[in-house]
Amino acid sequence: MAAEAVRPVGRMLAGSRTVSRRHALFGGLCLCCLATAGLSPRAYAESFTMEEAGPGIFIRKGLIADADAENLDAIANIGFIIGKSGVLVTESGGSLADGQWLRGEIAKRTDKPITHVVLTHVHPDHAFGAGAFVADKPVFVGHAKLREALDARGEFYRKRLADLFGEEKTGPVVYPTMSIADTGQIDLGDRTLTFTAHGPAHTTSDLSMRDSASGLLFPADLLFVERIPSLDGSLKGWLKELERVKASGATQAVPGHGPVRVDLAPAMADLTAYLIALRDGTKAAIAKDVSIDKAVDTVAQDQKDKWKLFEHYNRRNVTVAYQELEWD
Amino acid sequence: MRPTFALALGLTLSVGALSGPLAPVVHAAGASDTDQERAQRWQEIAKSIFGDRKIEPTDTLVKIEAPKRAEDAALVPITLSMPDRGTVKSVSLVIDDNPAPYAAKFEFGPAADTSELKLRVRVNNYTDMHAVVETNDGKLYEAKQFVKASGGCSAPMGMSDEEAMKGMGDMRMKFADAQAGKPVEATLMIRHPNFSGMQMNQVTREFTPARYIEKVTVSAGDEKVFTMTGDISIASNPVINFGFKPDGKPIQVAASDNQGGHWARSFNPPSPTN
Numbered sequence: 397m398a399a400e401a402v403r404p405v406g407r408m409l410a411g412s413r414t415v416s417r418r419h420a421l422f423g424g425l426c427l428c429c430l431a432t433a434g435l436s437p438r439a440y441a442e443s444f445t446m447e448e449a450g451p452g453i454f455i456r457k458g459l460i461a462d463a464d465a466e467n468l469d470a471i472a473n474i475g476f477i478i479g480k481s482g483v484l485v486t487e488s489g490g491s492l493a494d495g496q497w498l499r500g501e502i503a504k505r506t507d508k509p510i511t512h513v514v515l516t517h518v519h520p521d522h523a524f525g526a527g528a529f530v531a532d533k534p535v536f537v538g539h540a541k542l543r544e545a546l547d548a549r550g551e552f553y554r555k556r557l558a559d560l561f562g563e564e565k566t567g568p569v570v571y572p573t574m575s576i577a578d579t580g581q582i583d584l585g586d587r588t589l590t591f592t593a594h595g596p597a598h599t600t601s602d603l604s605m606r607d608s609a610s611g612l613l614f615p616a617d618l619l620f621v622e623r624i625p626s627l628d629g630s631l632k633g634w635l636k637e638l639e640r641v642k643a644s645g646a647t648q649a650v651p652g653h654g655p656v657r658v659d660l661a662p663a664m665a666d667l668t669a670y671l672i673a674l675r676d677g678t679k680a681a682i683a684k685d686v687s688i689d690k691a692v693d694t695v696a697q698d699q700k701d702k703w704k705l706f707e708h709y710n711r712r713n714v715t716v717a718y719q720e721l722e723w724d
Numbered sequence: 725m726r727p728t729f730a731l732a733l734g735l736t737l738s739v740g741a742l743s744g745p746l747a748p749v750v751h752a753a754g755a756s757d758t759d760q761e762r763a764q765r766w767q768e769i770a771k772s773i774f775g776d777r778k779i780e781p782t783d784t785l786v787k788i789e790a791p792k793r794a795e796d797a798a799l800v801p802i803t804l805s806m807p808d809r810g811t812v813k814s815v816s817l818v819i820d821d822n823p824a825p826y827a828a829k830f831e832f833g834p835a836a837d838t839s840e841l842k843l844r845v846r847v848n849n850y851t852d853m854h855a856v857v858e859t860n861d862g863k864l865y866e867a868k869q870f871v872k873a874s875g876g877c878s879a880p881m882g883m884s885d886e887e888a889m890k891g892m893g894d895m896r897m898k899f900a901d902a903q904a905g906k907p908v909e910a911t912l913m914i915r916h917p918n919f920s921g922m923q924m925n926q927v928t929r930e931f932t933p934a935r936y937i938e939k940v941t942v943s944a945g946d947e948k949v950f951t952m953t954g955d956i957s958i959a960s961n962p963v964i965n966f967g968f969k970p971d972g973k974p975i976q977v978a979a980s981d982n983q984g985g986h987w988a989r990s991f992n993p994p995s996p997t998n
Contacts, residue, residue: 552924562857575792685909685911687842687911688801689789689803715796715799719961723915723961
């Protein structure tokens with residue numbers, strides 16, 4: 397469905413799609429693989445397109461890959477919404493370079509000021525583009541818990557990205573200037589964005605957003621499509637927050653990863669199926685005294701063919717889930 | 725490779741002031757080191773721990789099982805297999821390239837079944853791991869395993885220090901089904917952040933001081949199963965799987981940390997079924 401509603405608008409030079417086991421599993425703070433990731437001489441070979449996911453809503457589909465020296469962490473769905481009074485950036489990008497590219501795409505389409513940049517959660521593929529917008533002096537919108545999450549991890553992520561592609565392309569850690577503890581609204585003149593701060597789920601700082609003009613929901617990484625979800629907050633919490641997302645009444649959404657626009661119900665069903673397989677499989681392993689090193693190879697294997705990068709993240713997800721559930 | 729090297733060096737320096745019961749050896753290490761460099765480092769570490777005692781390689785007395793590439797550098801599950809029951813007096817686990825390489829030492833008592841011992845560690849860099857067993861006749865034997873992981877010692881906990889310390893000292897023990905006359909497998913879980921001293925406090929932006937489990941003694945009735953001496957390389961909320969010979973009496977656990985924390989609990993093992 398999404399394909400028909402969407403037209404390609406712009407193009408850019410972007411990262412090659414090489415996926416290697418070496419790449420950092422940034423989504424889940426797994427940095428095990430970084431030590432060998434160095435700069436590669438391979439030049440950018442592929443182009444990104446900006447797709448119009450709704451009226452005045454432009455989204456770039458992130459690569460289904462892990463951050464590396466070539467793709468500059470352009471792996472999340474990022475974009476912007478043009479309102480009457482200004483532009484709201486829905487997700488900033490995975491690096492300063494990725495954010496600068498996005499800023500260029502905005503400039504091609506409107507000369508309205510960039511008034512808001514949303515930081516949907518702490519992960520680097522969503523947060524590090526923010527540096528590209530600092531000069532615009534926008535309101536940086538984030539979850540009330542985002543500041544402490546960035547305090548804990550921002551510098552750590554920054555160093556890891558800089559290891560991959562250098563300080564200049566990485567950019568600074570940018571903090572929210574508008575903090576949302578429960579719900580909040582931003583009025584762009586002809587459309588209103590309504591925010592919800594979620595409890596621990598994908599991370600401990602997940603913020604979702606609903607656009608009044610299109611009815612589209614922006615659940616960010618509370619919704620993974622195509623790419624295996626990465627668990628870095630609370631498994632039980634995520635399942636709980638998905639109920640809130642369902643209750644929003646939205647029928648279509650812009651997920652944090654995957655196609656730029658999807659029907660919400662089937663996408664949520666797939667995600668829920670994975671999380672439940674992870675939860676129940678991990679619980680069963682704990683009940684049977686299967687140790688964590690064995691459980692990572694057995695849990696949720698029936699989900700293997702349903703997700704890209706499964707091999708990169710599932711074991712990591714089991715490791716996180718096991719620690720959460722073993723003290724129940 | 726170079727940036728990683730620089731980072732590892734920085735972290736190493738930042739924990740230079742650490743001191744633990746297992747004397748830390750501070751040195752710079754890189755993922756790109758040659759086998760020869762690794763071997764030389766191991767010789768230095770071995771000498772600092774075991775002095776001039778000879779250590780022979782073994783394929784049988786101890787084996788290390790570890791993921792070749794860790795999923796989570798802050799929680800790397802390790803299995804030490806020592807199948808010759810009754811011959812092993814102690815086993816030391818050394819993670820060569822960690823800031824404090826001497827991760828843990830287990831000294832076994834008469835109630836121990838050493839065939840399988842599991843623990844979870846932090847791994848800060850691509851590293852060799854060594855397990856050194858001391859047999860009852862006083863000889864040392866070593867086994868080696870290479871592990872790819874990085875950042876495990878400095879990885880933030882993803883929660884506040886207060887939250888991480890919630891329930892500190894709580895313990896649980898799970899027992900596998902017991903069969904008469906056979907050793908029983910048990911899992912000991914201890915709530916403890918095991919702060920490495922390399923994790924940054926989210927509010928003060930200073931490094932949270934190292935606070936880690938220093939000693940755990942497990943006894944079956946009056947007989948010792950093992951005493952573990954630990955350090956910052958043990959993952960938070962330590963979990964240890966071990967075997968013991970049940971004699972129907974409760975299992976006693978005493979744990980203490982380097983800041984004076986002390987906790988004790990008693991667990992009733994299941995009665996054997998015939």
